[in-house]
Amino acid sequence: MTKAVAADMDWNNLGFKYWDLPYRYQAVYKDGKWQKGGLVEDSNLTLSEAAEDFHYGQEVFEGLKAYRCKDGSVNLFRPEMNAKRMQDSAKRMCMATYPIEDFVAAVKEVVKANQEFIPPYGTGGSLYIRPFMIGTEPMVGVKPSKTYVFRVFATPVGAYIKGLTPMPYFVSEFDRAAYAGTGQAKTAGNYAGSLYPSMKAKGEGYADCLYLDPREHKYIDEFGGANFYGVTKDGQFVTPKSDSILPSVTKKSLLEIAADLGMNPTEKQIKMSDFDQFNEAGAMGTAAVISPVGSLTYKDQKFVPFSETETGPYTKKLYDELTGIQMSERPDKRGWVQKVEL
Ligand SMILES: *Cc1c(COP(=O)(O)O)cnc(C)c1O
Numbered sequence: 001m002t003k004a005v006a007a008d009m010d011w012n013n014l015g016f017k018y019w020d021l022p023y024r025y026q027a028v029y030k031d032g033k034w035q036k037g038g039l040v041e042d043s044n045l046t047l048s049e050a051a052e053d054f055h056y057g058q059e060v061f062e063g064l065k066a067y068r069c070k071d072g073s074v075n076l077f078r079p080e081m082n083a084k085r086m087q088d089s090a091k092r093m094c095m096a097t098y099p100i101e102d103f104v105a106a107v108k109e110v111v112k113a114n115q116e117f118i119p120p121y122g123t124g125g126s127l128y129i130r131p132f133m134i135g136t137e138p139m140v141g142v143k144p145s146k147t148y149v150f151r152v153f154a155t156p157v158g159a160y161i162k163g164l165t166p167m168p169y170f171v172s173e174f175d176r177a178a179y180a181g182t183g184q185a186k187t188a189g190n191y192a193g194s195l196y197p198s199m200k201a202k203g204e205g206y207a208d209c210l211y212l213d214p215r216e217h218k219y220i221d222e223f224g225g226a227n228f229y230g231v232t233k234d235g236q237f238v239t240p241k242s243d244s245i246l247p248s249v250t251k252k253s254l255l256e257i258a259a260d261l262g263m264n265p266t267e268k269q270i271k272m273s274d275f276d277q278f279n280e281a282g283a284m285g286t287a288a289v290i291s292p293v294g295s296l297t298y299k300d301q302k303f304v305p306f307s308e309t310e311t312g313p314y315t316k317k318l319y320d321e322l323t324g325i326q327m328s329e330r331p332d333k334r335g336w337v338q339k340v341e342l
Contacts (some may be wrong), residue, residue, distance in 0.1 A: 001020045001043060002020065003020050003021075003022065004019035004020055004021055004022075004117065004156075006116040006117055009117070009119075009156060011119045011120055011123040011125055011156075012123050012124075012125075012158075013158065014119065014123075014125050014156055014157055014158035015157070015158055016128075016157045016158065016287065017155070017157075018155050019117070019155045019156060020043045021114045021117050021153070021154055021155065022041060022113065022114060023039045023040070023041060023110060023113035023114055024039070024040055024041075024043065024110060024151055024152060024153040024154075025037060025038065025039055025040070025106040025107075025109055025110050025151065025152040026038070026039075026040050026149065026150070026151050027098070027102070027106070027149075027150045027151075028147070028148070028149055028150075029096045029147060029148035029149075029150070030146070030147045032146075034096070034098065034099070034102070034150070037102070037106065037150065039109060039110070039113055043153065045149065045151070047134075047136055047149075048136070048138035049138075050138035050139055050140060051134070051135070051136045051137065051138060051145075052134075052135030052136065052137050052139055052144070052145035053134040053135045053136065053145075053188075055139075055140075056135075056142055057093075057187070057188060057189045057192075058093050058094070058095055058134065058135030058144065058145055058148075059093070059132065059133070059134050059135070059187055059188040059189075060086055060089035060090050060093055060095060060132065060133050060185060060186055060187050061086075061089075061130060061131065061132035061133075061186055061187070061188070062082040062083075062085065062086050062129075062130070062131040062132070062186060063082075063128065063129070063130055063186075063286050063287060064076065064077065064079055064082045064107070064128075064129050064131075064249075064286055065077065065126040065127060065128055065129065065157075065286055065326075066111045066118055066126060066127040066129060066154070066340060067126050067326050067327050068118045068119060068120055068121045068126070069121060069327050069328045069329075070121050070122075070327070070328075070329070071328075072121070073328070073339055073340075073342075074111060074115070074118055074339065074340040074342060075326060075327065075328060075337045075338065075339060075340070076104075076107065076108070076111070076337070076338045076339075076340060077249075077253075077325075077326050077336055077337060078249055078253065078336050079103070079104045079107055079338065080100055080104060081249045081252070082103070082107075082131070082249065083098075083100040083103035083104055084100060085186065085247065085249070086098060086103065086131060086133070086186070087100070088184070088185070089184075089185040089186045089187055090133060092182060092184065092185040092187075093182070093185060093187055094144040095133060095135060095144065095145070095148060096133075096148050098133060098150050103131060104338075106131070106150075106152045107129055107131065107152055108340050108341070110129065110152045110153070110154050111127060111129065111154065111340045112340060112341065112342055114127070114154050115342055117154070117155075117156045118156065119156050119157075119158075121327075123158070124158060124159045125156055125157060125158045125159070126156075126157060127154050127155070127156055127157075128154065128155050128156070128157040128286075128287070129152060129153075129154045130152070130153050130154065130155070131150070131151070131152040132150075132151055132152075133148055133149065133150045133151070134148065134149055135147070135148055136148060136149050157287075159289065164290065164291075164292060164311045164315070164316065164319055165291075165292075165311075166292040166293065166294030166295075166306070166307065166308055166309060166310065166311060167206075167207035167208075167291055167292070167293070167294050168205065168206050168207060168294050168295045168296075168297070168308070169201075169206055169207055169208060169209070169210050169223070169283075169293050169294075169295070169296050169297070170201040170204065170206040170208075170209055170210070170296075170297050171209070171210050171211075171212065171272065171296065171297065171298040171299075172197045172201065172209035172210065172211050172212075173197075173217075174194075174196065174197035174209070174211070175193075175211060175212075175214040176190060176193065176194045176197075176209075176211040176214075176221065176222070176224060176244075177190050177193075177211075177214060177244045177245075178214055178244070179213070179214045179215040179243075179244060180243070180244075181214070181244065183214075183221075183242075183243065183244030183245055183246065184243065184244070184245070184246060184247060185246075186246055190246075191224070191225075194209070194211075194224045197209050197224075198224050206297070207291070208223055208224050208225075208283075209223065209224055210222070210223055210228060210296060211223070211224070212272055213242055213244060213269075214244055217272075218271060218272060218273075219240065219242065219269045219270055219271055219272065220240050220270045220271075220272055220275070221240060221242050221244055221245050222240065222242075222245040222246065223283045223285075223288075225285055225287060225288070226248070226250075226283035226284055226285035226287070226288045226291070227239060227240070227245060227246070227248040227250070227251040227283070227284050227285060228240055228270075228281070228282075228283065228284075229251070229254065229281065229282055229284055230270065230275070230277070230278035230280065230281040230305070231263070231278060231279055231280040231281070231312065231314040231315070232277055232278060232279065233277065233278075233279045235262075235263055235264075235314060236263060236264045236265070236266065237254070237255070237258035237263040237264070237265040237266070237314070237318075238265070238266055238267075238268065238270060238278075239251055239254075239255065239265070239266075239267050239270075240267070240268070240269065240270050241267040241268050241269055242269070248284060248285055249286065250284045250285050250286055250289070250290075250322070251284055251285075253322060253336065254284055254290075254318055254322060255267070256334065257318060257321050257322060257325075258318065260321070261314075261317055261318070261321065263314065272298060275296065275298070275303055275305075276303060278305045279305060279306060279312065279314075280292065280293075280305050280306045280312035280313075280314050280315050281293040281296065281305045281306075282315050289319065289322070289323065290315060290318060290319045290322065292306065292311050292312065292315050293305055294307070294308040294309070295308055325337065
C-alpha cells in the first residue's frame with residue numbers, strides 16, 4: 001500500500017478509512033514476557049499460515065482518538081480505560097495482557113510520530129487509534145497461543161457518521177454475541193458474526209442494527225459497535241444493563257455527564273416493548289460519538305423517538321458537553337483529558 005502524504009489529505013472529507021501512516025508501535029510477547037517494543041515503519045505483518053489468530057481467533061482490539069485543540073495541542077480521552085478494557089478482553093480470550101502504562105505510552109508515541117496526520121482543529125476530524133493484539137503461534141490444535149504481537153496504528157478520520165445526523169436503525173433478529181459468550185470483550189469474532197445482519201440491514205436502507213439480549217430477545221442490548229441510550233419524556237438518561245454488551249468508555253462518560261446535566265441517569269434492563277417511553281435515543285461510542293436514532297424499526301413497526309431529521313435537545317446537550325471536554329473547550333473537572341507531548 002502506498003504511504004499517506006499529509007499535504008494531500010482532504011481534511012474536511014476524510015470519511016472513516018485506513019491510511020498507511022509513517023509509524024506504528026509494535027511489541028512481541030515470547031518466552032513468557034513482553035519484549036521491548038518500539039516504533040516501526042512497515043504496515044505489514046508477516047505471520048505463519050498456522051498462526052493462532054487465523055484459525056481460532058485470538059484477537060482483541062481497542063479504538064480511541066487523538067483530538068487537535070484550538071491552541072494546536074493534542075488531547076487523548078481516558079486512554080487508561082481502553083488499556084484496562086484491552087486487558088479484560090485479553091483475559092477472556094486467554095491471551096497475554098499488555099501493561100496499562102505501556103499501552104498509554106505506545107499510544108502517545110504513535111500520535112506524536114504521526115502528528116502531521118492529526119486533522120486540524122475545526123474540521124471535525126480526529127486521529128483514530130487502533131491498538132490490537134493477536135495470537136501468533138503456529139498451531140493446528142485448539143489452544144491459546146504462547147506468542148503475541150501487540151500493535152498500535154493510527155489513521156485520520158472524519159466524523160464517523162456526520163455529526164449528529166439522525167439515522168434509521170433496525171432491530172435485528174440475529175444476535176451479536178451469545179448469552180454468557182464474549183459480548184463484553186472487544187474481539188474480532190463478535191464483529192465477524194455481526195457482518196451478516198449488519199449488511200442485511202444496510203441493504204435495506206438502515207444505518208445499522210440494534211441487537212436484543214441473546215437469551216430472551218426481550219431487552220435492548222446495543223448496536224453493532226456502539227452502546228444504546230434513551231432519554232425518557234421527563235428527561236432521564238437510560239442505558240441498558242446487560243452482560244452481553246461491550247462496556248463503552250463513551251457510555252461511562254455520558255452517565256457522569258448526564259448526572260451533571262440533571263438527567264438522573266440509570267443503567268437498567270430496558271424492554272424493547274418499552275421503547276416508546278423514549279423521546280430521544282441514540283448510539284454512543286468513540287467512532288460514532290453520539291448518533292441520534294432517527295427511527296427504529298422493530299418487526300413491522302417503525303418508531304420515531306424524536307424526529308427523523310432533527311436532533312433532540314438532550315442529545316445535543318450531551319454531545320456538546322462530551323465533545324467540549326474532549327477538545328478542552330469545556331472544563332474537564334474529572335481529569336479525563338491528557339495532553340500528548342509533541
Ligand atoms: C468499541 C465498542 C463500543 C464503544 O465503546 P467506546 O469505548 O465508547 O468506544 C460499543 N459497542 C461495541 C460492540 C464496541 O465494540
